[in-house]
Amino acid sequence: MKRFLVDKIDGNNVTLTGAEHNHLHNVLRLTEGTEVILNAGDGFDYHAKITKTTKSSTELVILNSTKNLADPKVSVTLFQALTKSDNMSLIVQKCTELGVSKLVPFESKFITAKDKNGKADKLQLVANQSTKQCRRSVPLLVGQTLKFNQMVSKLKDYDLVIFANECEKTMPLNCDISKYKNIAIIVGSEGGFDKDEINAIVNAGGKSVTLGNRILRAETAAISLCAVVMYLMGEWNYEN
Amino acid sequence: MKRFLVDKIDGNNVTLTGAEHNHLHNVLRLTEGTEVILNAGDGFDYHAKITKTTKSSTELVILNSTKNLADPKVSVTLFQALTKSDNMSLIVQKCTELGVSKLVPFESKFITAKDKNGKADKLQLVANQSTKQCRRSVPLLVGQTLKFNQMVSKLKDYDLVIFANECEKTMPLNCDISKYKNIAIIVGSEGGFDKDEINAIVNAGGKSVTLGNRILRAETAAISLCAVVMYLMGEWNYEN
Numbered sequence: 001m002k003r004f005l006v007d008k009i010d011g012n013n014v015t016l017t018g019a020e021h022n023h024l025h026n027v028l029r030l031t032e033g034t035e036v037i038l039n040a041g042d043g044f045d046y047h048a049k050i051t052k053t054t055k056s057s058t059e060l061v062i063l064n065s066t067k068n069l070a071d072p073k074v075s076v077t078l079f080q081a082l083t084k085s086d087n088m089s090l091i092v093q094k095c096t097e098l099g100v101s102k103l104v105p106f107e108s109k110f111i112t113a114k115d116k117n118g119k120a121d122k123l124q125l126v127a128n129q130s131t132k133q134c135r136r137s138v139p140l141l142v143g144q145t146l147k148f149n150q151m152v153s154k155l156k157d158y159d160l161v162i163f164a165n166e167c168e169k170t171m172p173l174n175c176d177i178s179k180y181k182n183i184a185i186i187v188g189s190e191g192g193f194d195k196d197e198i199n200a201i202v203n204a205g206g207k208s209v210t211l212g213n214r215i216l217r218a219e220t221a222a223i224s225l226c227a228v229v230m231y232l233m234g235e236w237n238y239e240n
Numbered sequence: 241m242k243r244f245l246v247d248k249i250d251g252n253n254v255t256l257t258g259a260e261h262n263h264l265h266n267v268l269r270l271t272e273g274t275e276v277i278l279n280a281g282d283g284f285d286y287h288a289k290i291t292k293t294t295k296s297s298t299e300l301v302i303l304n305s306t307k308n309l310a311d312p313k314v315s316v317t318l319f320q321a322l323t324k325s326d327n328m329s330l331i332v333q334k335c336t337e338l339g340v341s342k343l344v345p346f347e348s349k350f351i352t353a354k355d356k357n358g359k360a361d362k363l364q365l366v367a368n369q370s371t372k373q374c375r376r377s378v379p380l381l382v383g384q385t386l387k388f389n390q391m392v393s394k395l396k397d398y399d400l401v402i403f404a405n406e407c408e409k410t411m412p413l414n415c416d417i418s419k420y421k422n423i424a425i426i427v428g429s430e431g432g433f434d435k436d437e438i439n440a441i442v443n444a445g446g447k448s449v450t451l452g453n454r455i456l457r458a459e460t461a462a463i464s465l466c467a468v469v470m471y472l473m474g475e476w477n478y479e480n
Binding site: 069070094097098099133134135136168169170172173175210211212213214215216217220223224225227228230231235236237238239240 | 339453455464
């Protein structure tokens with residue numbers, strides 16, 4: 001059943017406009033009577049039926065609601081140094097599927113990305129699309145791009161900060177992380193981090209870890225570290 | 241230091257021709273006296289110096305050799321149902337970085353890929369490029385595309401066969417897999433598997449596992465499952 005994101009569900013009647021209406025009406029060409037699922041980011045799947053669809057909007061009536069089981073049970077935020085635009089989209093898409101709650105791009109000394117504002121709006125659309133595909137009800141949230149020091153000042157808000165540090169030669173990722181509730185992951189750009197940046201992250205409580213002897217591309221490091229963290233947090237168990 | 245793949249190292253003098261010579265001479269424009277690393281797939285890094293480079297070939301002399309530390313210590317083979325071509329390239333690239341030894345494409349009932357021969361030669365080039373980037377000496381080997389039944393008949397050669405089964409609602413991936421030496425992973429295409437195919441894999445010894453409640457795209461399942469398996473096998477520990 002096709003899924004659509006709405007801002008809010010209030011009562012039994014919903015009107016879809018904008019991009020989601022356009023997707024329903026002009027791309028998928030769904031018609032009156034078709035049943036779909038609406039997600040309002042509140043942890044529920046709202047089963048609804050199309051009652052009217054016109055050029056400008058679609059009217060739906062809600063039939064019932066069930067708890068969404070695909071939303072992550074843990075809170076993981078990826079702080080990602082700006083990579084090239086295509087890689088940033090790939091990271092957002094894969095991290096949404098993996099159950100990451102928030103992705104915050106940040107600037108660092110050696111970033112090569114030309115567009116430093118990180119195109120949060122465009123990345124949020126990628127996240128929204130991936131949210132529907134993987135059947136979450138709450139989208140991954142793409143934050144505004146932070147300066148390096150702003151990113152570091154946020155780290156105190158987390159129980160555990162895992163820092164993928166290419167200079168780390170000793171500590172692997174500890175598999176015993178399921179006791180934490182609110183985890184941050186930090187991954188660098190294609191250019192890596194400056195020595196002072198590494199020190200700043202570690203001094204702010206970042207647990208420096210190695211991902212082994214192979215040099216991973218920035219997007220590979222982000223996707224595979226998020227996959228392993230989610231696995232260790234029990235997010236690969238199936239809930240009926 | 242730039243890396244180049246050669247078929248064989250025999251004595252102290254090496255001649256580079258074909259694609260690797262072209263990359264050195266015409267793309268990177270390296271000149272006489274430049275030091276590079278040669279890999280012949282034997283677990284060593286051969287440090288060499290360019291002695292002569294012409295339009296058709298490059299001559300090098302080997303200075304010394306050291307053990308390559310980026311090659312995987314475990315043997316993992318990914319049997320991947322044919323996905324769309326771009327996704328297949330993405331899987332090969334990422335799995336090379338993650339330390340997978342071999343990738344074998346196979347046909348299944350619901351594949352949508354138009355090109356059923358899987359373009360093994362093109363995928364091997366992706367693997368070779370990624371091998372150099374992540375600093376392995378032995379490339380990931382891309383096998384010829386198998387029929388479904390041929391794939392199933394190969395499974396008896398492995399200590400453990402992990403089968404990412406979207407219909408599995410009970411068993412998660414067991415974290416205690418480091419005792420195995422020779423592991424196979426099976427991941428489906430965008431279209432998933434037919435019920436008979438699922439039964440055939442399980443009957444041949446495939447351990448059906450769930451990756452959780454979120455629906456993962458085929459390439460996300462492949463990359464993230466390989467990442468988790470490599471982590472559990474100790475491949476994210478750093479070796480000095």
